[in-house]
Amino acid sequence: MSEQLQKSQSGAIGEPMNRVDGRLKVTGAAKYSAEYELPNLVHAVLVGSTIAKGSIKNIETRQAERAPGVLAVITHLNSPKVPGFAERDHPAEPPTAGQPLRVFHDNKVVFNDQPIAVVVADTLERARYAASLVKAQYDQDKHQTNLEANLGQGYLPAQAKKNPKSPLADYQRGEADAYKNGATKLEAEYVIPSEMHNPMELQSIIAHWEAPDRLTVYDKTQAVIGTQRAFAKDWGIPEANVKVIATFVGGAFGNGLHNWPHETAAIIAAKKVGRPVKLVLTREQMFTMVGYRPYTWQKIGMSATPDGKLTAITHESVGQTSTYEQFTESTLQQTRMMYTAPNVTTRYRIASLDVSTPVWMRGPGEATGAFALESAMDEMAHALNLDPLEFRLRNYTDTDPDNGKPWSTKYLKECFQMGAERIGWSNRKQQPGSVKSGEWLVGYGMGVGTFGAHRGSAKMKAILTKKGTVVLQSATTDIGPGTGTAMVQIAATTLGLPPEKITFQLGNSTFPTAPSQGGSSTVNTVGAAVQDACIALREKLHQLAAATPNGQVFSAAKPEDIVIMEGHLSLANDKLAKAAYSDLLRQNNEAEVEVTIESKPGGSDRDKYSMYSYSVHFVQVHVQPLTGEVRVKKVISCADAGTIVNQKTAGNQMMGGAVGGIGMALTEGAVIDDRYGRYVTKDLADYHVPVHADAPNMEFAFVNKPDPHVNALGTKGIGEIAIIGMAPAIANAVFNATGKRIRELPITPDKLI
Amino acid sequence: MNQFQYMRPTKQKAAIDALAKDPNAKIIAGGTNLIDLMKRGVMTPLKLIDINKLPLNKIEHEGNSTRIGALALNGAVAEDKLVLEKQPLLAQALNAGASAQLRNMATVGGNMLQRTRCHYFYDTALPCNKREPGSGCGALEGYNRMHAIFGFSDKCIAVHPSDMSVALVALDATVLVSGPKGDRRIPFAEFHRLPGDTPQQDTNLAQGELVTAVEIPDAAFTKHVHYLKVRERASYAFALVSVAAALSIDNNTIKDARLAMGGVAHKPWRLTEAEKALIGKPATEETFRQAAEVAMRGAKAFKYNAYKLKLAPNSIVQALKTAAAVA
Structure with a gap:
């Protein structure tokens, strides 16, 4: 079916349009968080505890440190301090209350396979081998792991x-x-x-300190903004200094709605070795290191x-x-x-x-x-x-x-x-x-x-380019439902543009704020924001068009009659009407027309x-x-x-x-x-x-x-x-x-x- | 994964020499099990001898038997015309194993030499006498849902995981091996061991011996055969219990019978007494029930696998019914 069928589709709301990123996914061109190639990238492997409760008495790392290719072995004894961990309560974010695990903060063990060390090496296999050489001795306490008891x-x-x-x-x-x-x-x-969460994509992160106070993470998460805030708080740096990229997520189902110890372990490791660090959980670790x-x-x-x-x-x-x-x-x-x-x-x-x-x-x-x-x-x-x-x-x-x-x-x-x-x-x-x-x-x-x-609140940026295409940007994510596709259809329907003229960009914390993808609410929230942004864009275009030379024909028309063409605007009921983008943009000395809106649930319907x-x-x-x-x-x-x-x-x-x-x-x-x-x-x-x-x-x-x-x-x-x-x-x-x-x-x- | 040496000999003798002189060397063929075990640190060979260059992948019929080279792929054997014609039970068993992707990598020799899937064997943080003799058996008092009901010892209650082996033991196959002292033939029923005090030894292969082929004698088991595998999902799961059943039926009377079970012991479990209980009897559900009762003599369960005491005889009855086409 495919391409031909897709081309014949108007992309209107309701149509079974093919996924806008389907080809990227099936050809391997879609980049998931572990797939970014950064210069000087090194690999981290976690070592898990072998007891469920107690404290680490002694942790033997010398053999691992001497293993080929090893750059660092980090434990609670030598971990760079995470400033946020020192706060007395370091409270958890919803959905949990309490205090999230502070990885490598102290010698306490609170569950079996808890990360107790991370080994960083120049290759994954060397890191993995060295991780097997880390041995801990414990003071063990009696544990309880049976709910029914x-x-x-x-x-x-x-x-x-x-x-x-x-x-x-x-x-x-x-x-x-x-x-x-x-x-x-x-x-x-x-x-x-x-x-247990067993999506196809394992939980993974690349942590990169671009400067001592500037962090970029390519992270498998359902919440780029939530993750940005969490790491900014942990490290005591401005939110704007933390960039979170999650352009593609290979299934998450909820496990990306909380930040987990391995993410901070990778960030700590990157701090310690001064190079970008990649950490991918093993399948076995998916049973203990995420929810x-x-x-x-x-x-x-x-x-x-x-x-x-x-x-x-x-x-x-x-x-x-x-x-x-x-x-x-x-x-x-x-x-x-x-x-x-x-x-x-x-x-x-x-x-x-x-x-x-x-x-x-x-x-x-x-x-x-x-x-x-x-x-x-x-x-x-x-x-x-x-x-x-x-x-x-x-x-x-x-x-x-x-x-x-x-x-x-x-x-x-x-x-x-x-x-x-x-x-x-x-x-x-x-x-x-x-x-x-x-x-x-x-x-x-x-x-x-x-x-x-x-339905929650979300911001949205809509941009009209000189080519007559529209780009929408939101810091939402797509963990698999086809968010980008749905958003393109909503925009296509609202603007009356063919879907191939519209691009929806997501999974980046520098885009306008959106909630995490969870609770079946993304289309309710972000979809509404797309609709609002498109309406706002059209209104702005209407105003700009009205102000162009010969713009009277536009000022006499309604915003919804605006038609976006290649190189110019026109009107649905007057094909001869023309407002060139060069004229539109000259008004504000801008390269593109853009609007950013915030869309909120309104009225008293909720009550x-x-x-x-x-x-x-x-x-x-x-x-x-x-x-x-x-x-x-x-x-x-x-x-x-x-x-x-x-x-x-x-x-x-x-x-x-x-x-x-x-x-x-x-x-x-x-x-x-x-x-x-x-x-x-x-x-x-x-x-x-x-x-x-x-x-x-x-x-x-x-x-x-x-x-x-x-x-x-x-x-x-x-x-x-x-x-x-x-x-x-x-x-x-x-x-x-x-x-x-x-x-x-x-x-x-x-x-x- | 530990550091290891790797060699890929082109002569069988070179492979055997290398294997014989190095107790830390392991043969690798498809690697579908060994690589997993190495990644988890369960097996840490210092040398891998890759035998994929050896000419051991032929499937041929000679005299009165089918001979399958040790390097023949599980997927290829399951689809082989000769195998389908002469030994359809084997084809069924192979197709019940693993997934298509794994069957396209795994070899016949590797299949019979695969290690148990016991959880305690796989986790180096837990005790296991098979992985680390003397450390104890984690399964004995632990989560033993998948474990043996026959032939276990207090050192080990693990089961052999192969489906193919269950068919081969039922079909009276012979394993052909070659070693430093020459070639020898091991009846399939004597190839795998019971755990006893040395669960670390899965088979009776001697140091330096290489499996080169398996030979299956022709028999009258081409029509009434069935391999039943009961598992927790429709595909790609190890057997809770499996049954290889082969009957030769004439005029509704069972002339000859073969029966073996998987998922119940440290080796593929041939049921010769139950076979005797079938021969000469009418092919009816009643006969099958009686044979299943005989088959279960001596079975003993642990905390989490008591269901096998019922599932196993039920599965025998079901497999025989399907083989005999008795509704």
Whole structure:
């Protein structure tokens, strides 16, 4: 398809336009953070601790220092001091509270494989070899790494203690724990193991001190501005002196929303050796040196009337965090707003273990919470002998039961209908184990997902060049959803320009400020800024054109009639109108016309409405009755995500989320040997992310109706709802196939035989 | 990775001489396992003898057997016409292993010599008698979900990871080796060892011996064969349990049978008693269940692998059903 098809496309909002950077990515021309070739670049390899808790008694570095090619071996004993580390509290940035790990600051060990040294050498192999020669001796303390053995240690996060209105605080609607008195009731525990970030691109950074007080990093991050601020603060230098480049990011899913010890280790190393330093984590280090979806225990109590009206839900959860940071996520939010139940109680706790700090992972919190809530909904439907879809419809709500506000938009029923039709929901039998295909048992399941439709503030620069092309600049990032492509389409639609005349530049902290790419909010926020910037650019062009010789024809026209041509402006309704760029630019002695705007969520809509995206996932699974193998045979995900800017990249997002959900349901889970407090499944052979053979034919459908209250584009966000609800859909289908209710993920063959 | 010397001999004798005189030398062919182990510091050979220049990659039929050179690639063997015709079980087992990319690098000799995937063997910060004799077995009281239910010792409960080996032991293959003292033939069932007190030794190859080929006798196992691999994702995962099943059926009576399991022991686990329980019986699920029961005699599980006591016999039944085309 391709080039020809792409050329024939207008690039209007909604079109399945090919990615603007697709060719760069598939040909290897796209540069990721570890791929920059700087003069005098050297390589760093981290040495991890081999105990989970204690202190370093002695660290032997002499052999490593003498190894060929080695420039430095840095430990807590000789590390250049990071000025920001000396501050007494050095507080963490959201999503965590507490104090991030201060790498090489002291001799404390707080998790297994914590970086305790970094070796810098002229080649990667020499650094790696020398790293193997660093030996530490420890004073070891007793560690705790098992969440289920430490549930009693769960505590209310600091922010909820401080603020009883925090979404993390205990919540009660109606009567507390009312499910206990319900007509039909259930009580069940659900467990998800730690799921590790394993994007294709390993976490990597090149740190380069261009001057003693000027730092440039090529860093795999979802937040170039956040990273700029963090490093400026660490090193006590002006923010403008820190430049963060993340032009391409090879998948991040949340692990680039926090700065990790390896980043600072590379910056320290670069300071020490006075040369640019590259540091790429190994696959094994991805399990300990960046965050992960935390091991979480949940309990649901639920009751309903015999005719299928929910009367009460109690949802409790305890997630693990580290001893030094409090990581929190909104595991219980959807239980408060998804269904009509008049009595709802939620209690969110975290427990500190001697492990590294977790972080958001796609559909953070909600994906974990949905596993419990949507499994429990299926269990209750079964107990009531009701079709699970019918049960959900009987408890569907047109206002937010949490606060009584209307939804900004909610087209979940439309999603239900589209999905049920496409999966062939009518073939589902209420009695588990009643459908077979050859020897395999066949089951159908569904799960609902929701995520807040967030919009933040962003600045945007729009530039009209002399050639009649438009360049947009924003310090947002693209971790894979196709941000640049969507932004080009929004600009093309707003300006009426063909997409090939528009370039969207991102991933650079010198561009106008934008938030991190997270929480499914980039199109909502940055997309709105693109639209505003394009309108502002057009208005400026209108003014400039009106001031040119013979500009009367422009002053008589409206800004939206302006047409950008090669070398001049014209008017949509008067092709003969002409304002040459040379005349436009001469007015201000400028080479280009540029505007910079800030786009903010406006008005009182935020107060008037509850804003969420929705999805429903329907799946068909086959289960081998003798071996317990599960194959997902069909996935239909339908989403109400507001306006769809690009049908193709939106479908890609849904597909990625579905595959992530298959992994969450069936294959993924990192295991710690608690005797050592150390992960034992920590590579792609032992930690099973789904492979192509695990991904069936998948179909995705969007309601594609705008939400006028989130932004003028009508978008609501897709990234999270693509995965939220998928794992329970599969667990529910497994139940329908086998009659076995699996409440502890992943659903591996041993649990089904 | 440590510093090492590298040589690429063109004569088999030169390779064997180099190997025989240096206990710290290792053969490298596809390198799909050895390089991983070297990167993690699990294996630290001081010399690598690259044998890819040796003429050992032929697949041929001679007399009554198929002979496959040690350097034949897993992918090439799995697609070879002769193999598909004479030994389809082997082709199935090979295709169940690793990924297409790995099969295109890995050799037949390297496949049978691959090391266990035990987590404790792979992590130099944890104890492992196979990697470091005397350091203890981390798996015995640890996370032993993938581990042995047959033939283990208190020194080691690891399993042999190869799929190909399971088919080869079922098919009565012979390993051809060449060493400083000349050539010899090792029956496949005697090629790998049980761990006993010396888990560091995976096989009965002597110092300086090089695997040159594997030979598989012709047999009547071309129609009713099946290699079943049960794993935690649809591809590219090591077996929880695998079964190589081959039947010769005449008039619904089992004339001859071969059965072996993978993922259950320190070596590919041939089930000769279960084979006897099949021969002469009708090819029915009942017969298969009885054979599976015989196969499981003596099995013993640890904390995390008790599921294998059920998964293994179920898998035997399923593999035999598929092989016999019994619904």
